[in-house]
Amino acid sequence: MPKALWLLVIGMLINVTGSSFLWPLNAIYIHDHLGKSLSVAGLVLMLNAATSVVGNLFGGFLYDKFGGYRSIMLGIIISVVSLTGLTFWHGWPHYVFFLALIGFGGGIVFPSMFAMAGAVWKEGGRKAFNAVYVAQNAGVAIGSALGGFVAYYSFDYIFLANLFMYVIFLFLALFGYKNLAGNQLAQTNVLQERKTLKNKNMFYALIILCSAYLLGWVCYVQWQSTIAAYTQEINITLKQYSFLWTVNGALIVLAQPLLQRVLRKHGEQLKGQMLVGFFIFILSFVLASAVNEFKGFLVAMIILTVGEMLVWPIVPTVADRLAPKGREGFYQGIVNSTATGGRMIGPVLGGMIVDLNGMNSLFYFMIALLLVAFLLTLFYDRPLNRLNKEQAKANY
Numbered sequence: 184m185p186k187a188l189w190l191l192v193i194g195m196l197i198n199v200t201g202s203s204f205l206w207p208l209n210a211i212y213i214h215d216h217l218g219k220s221l222s223v224a225g226l227v228l229m230l231n232a233a234t235s236v237v238g239n240l241f242g243g244f245l246y247d248k249f250g251g252y253r254s255i256m257l258g259i260i261i262s263v264v265s266l267t268g269l270t271f272w273h274g275w276p277h278y279v280f281f282l283a284l285i286g287f288g289g290g291i292v293f294p295s296m297f298a299m300a301g302a303v304w305k306e307g308g309r310k311a312f313n314a315v316y317v318a319q320n321a322g323v324a325i326g327s328a329l330g331g332f333v334a335y336y337s338f339d340y341i342f343l344a345n346l347f348m349y350v351i352f353l354f355l356a357l358f359g360y361k362n363l364a365g366n367q368l369a370q371t372n373v374l375q376e377r378k379t380l381k382n383k384n385m386f387y388a389l390i391i392l393c394s395a396y397l398l399g400w401v402c403y404v405q406w407q408s409t410i411a412a413y414t415q416e417i418n419i420t421l422k423q424y425s426f427l428w429t430v431n432g433a434l435i436v437l438a439q440p441l442l443q444r445v446l447r448k449h450g451e452q453l454k455g456q457m458l459v460g461f462f463i464f465i466l467s468f469v470l471a472s473a474v475n476e477f478k479g480f481l482v483a484m485i486i487l488t489v490g491e492m493l494v495w496p497i498v499p500t501v502a503d504r505l506a507p508k509g510r511e512g513f514y515q516g517i518v519n520s521t522a523t524g525g526r527m528i529g530p531v532l533g534g535m536i537v538d539l540n541g542m543n544s545l546f547y548f549m550i551a552l553l554l555v556a557f558l559l560t561l562f563y564d565r566p567l568n569r570l571n572k573e574q575a576k577a578n579y
Contacts, residue, residue, distance in 0.1 A: 184310075198348070198352050199321075203432075204330040210228065228530035242290060262292070269345075295512060301503040325432070331422050403525070408530035411424060419476075431484055471483040
């Protein structure tokens with residue numbers, strides 16, 4: 184990998200390590216420490232995700248208009264200010280306000296990081312996005328492992344650790360990102376998108392794929408919200424729950440050589456890879472619905488992680504290939520806002536289902552959503568096929 188991509192990978196690692204001190208424990212903190220119901224916890228997480236969606240779209244716009252450096256710096260500064268406030272005031276309702284602001288600041292950062300990754304290593308293709316994805320999950324592994332340990336002593340230290348990591352990220356971005364590729368300015372804006380996009384079929388294909396991506400995240404986020412609280416009810420300890428996410432992140436990092444070997448053998452079958460991934464997601468939820476002890480959830484998490492590895496890095500890769508020149512930030516903003524939208528809808532939807540009908544209903548509903556995601560992925564490239572036929576007729 185080029186040096187510029189290494190800087191982005193390290194920045195993503197620091198960023199996600201800091202946020203992973205907090206996000207896996209949000210539902211538990213709101214439910215157990217602030218004394219709110221799962222539905223209320225879901226609404227708070229929904230607000231956090233909603234502001235992140237706005238941040239994703241705004242960050243993509245900023246990337247195309249002002250370049251990656253300025254957009255990333257703005258997002259980091261907002262996050263540092265928010266985390267400073269949360270460190271001192273994390274009761275109710277201050278927690279809600281600062282968590283929403285953190286979502287907005289973090290949302291600005293992510294599309295620019297992914298768009299810059301594609302810009303600094305164009306020839307790397309999927310490898311550039313996979314590197315950033317691996318860094319994200321290495322951060323999840325480190326942050327979750329340390330977060331569960333720190334929270335065991337005091338949640339106050341969680342907020343301080345998150346702030347400390349973001350300060351480090353601020354200095355890395357300040358001195359390392361200014362001269363990276365991806366700071367070029369676009370010649371169009373979001374309102375002109377439909378006019379400048381010569382081939383709307385590519386945009387439609389992205390929207391269909393992102394719909395599947397949204398549903399996948401609605402299901403995936405249950406492990407951070409409703410399933411997180413459920414594990415506490417069946418006497419799985421906080422350390423054990425945090426260990427699940429440590430395994431998730433560690434497996435994503437350590438299994439990369441094996442995964443890359445398998446993918447090279449079968450070539451760049453991006454669509455097939457995603458289909459297999461969604462099928463594995465379904466298997467994970469089927470298993471989770473049938474177990475009630477730590478070992479069973481550990482196996483379900485391992486299966487979930489394999490599916491994640493086959494789906495999550497591919498969607499930004501497809502978006503980068505579909506994006507017209509100068510609109511990479513906008514397209515990555517759509518992808519990231521879609522994922523965040525899933526994180527927004529998932530907790531409140533899951534919390535309501537559990538509160539009304541129990542955990543079994545939740546598992547059945549999520550399996551149904553994953554089947555829909557599988558079908559959307561199966562047909563997402565129909566607009567592209569239509570385009571190819573039209574071009575073939577024109578050439579003929």
